Amino acid sequence: MVQGTLYIVSAPSGAGKSSLIQALLKTQPLYDTQVSISHTTRSIRPGEKHSEHYFFVSKEEFREMIERDAFLEHAEVFGNYYGTSRETIEQVLASGVDVFLDIDWQGAQQIRKKMPQARSIFVLPPSKDELDRRLRGRGQDSEEIIAKRMAQAVAEMTHFAEYDYLIVNDDFDLALSDLKTIIRAERLRLSRQRLRHDGLITKLLAD
């Protein structure tokens, strides 16, 4: 079985990474691609569902998970804790499915150390004004939270060069097409193709 690829996707809040990942998943069968559902201590937003968008847990539950080493990575973002559960990711990758992590730069650094084979993608907004418009347009955060996220956006963006790929999410369809191209190219990497087509290659090279 060929291991699935782990994709890390980061961006300043509001740049559109969740929308891009969700749109991508609609075009891929579940046996090919899944998105990891993180644990978080932040409050649930209107329209969000427990175990669909996040596992919403208390600080105590989160701390208990850190203590039993249940996270592949975890970080504090905007004053809340976020983490990726180790168990599910390892199982899903082992079954050959690609997994997407929507995580920040701190989590990305931790994953790269543990799993150097992971691929990382950074999503940029076309401008700060547009980022601000998207955060407001989403209509889910208070003025105070939006201000906090805008203030953090530059700090997050300074990490773009640590990533393998960069997508500017100006025109959504174009950005989605870029994301699909990255995945297609990764699936065509020689190391993966060799394993998938071992028999074929042996036959073609036989005298």
Ligand SMILES: Nc1nc2c(ncn2[C@@H]2O[C@H](COP(=O)(O)OP(=O)(O)O)[C@@H](O)[C@H]2O)c(=O)[nH]1
């Ligand atoms: N390190 C880490 N960051 C996460 C995780 N889940 C979400 N994040 C990041 O936390 C930040 C805030 O996420 P969220 O509160 O959902 O806001 P949104 O990205 O603006 O919708 C984003 O940068 C996410 O990528 C996680 O499991 N680990």
Ligand SMILES: Nc1ncnc2c1ncn2[C@@H]1O[C@H](COP(=O)(O)OP(=O)(O)O)[C@@H](O)[C@H]1O
């Ligand atoms: N290319 C785009 N053009 C215009 N609006 C966009 C684009 N991409 C995403 N959005 C909108 O911007 C808002 C923030 O997107 P979201 O995916 O929640 O961002 P993130 O997950 O990076 O915080 C949402 O309302 C989304 O519909």
